[in-house]
Amino acid sequence: MAKRKGQEQKSLQDKPATLKDLLNPEIVGKLKEQAAEMKQAEEKRKEELREQAEEARRKERKRLENDFEYLLNNSSQDWKKFK
DSSP, rough: OHHHHHHHHHHHHHHOOOHHHOHHHHHHHHHHHHHHHHHHHHHHHHHHHHHHHHHHHHHHHHHHTTTTHHHHSSSSOOOGOOO
């Protein structure tokens, strides 16, 4: 039992230092802040792309609604129900 306890303590002390441990806490904080800003910028960019795609779909639908040939080809061919 004594050997095991000594081995456990030794293994805890022998863990390699992580980058976080080696860097100044100020630098770590700045890096985290920069990562958060980059994530927000990416989300904003994705939202703008989504809005542009939606606007393009709206414009295309409006253009097609004004196209008589498109309306005729996609309308119901059952004219009896309009009598």
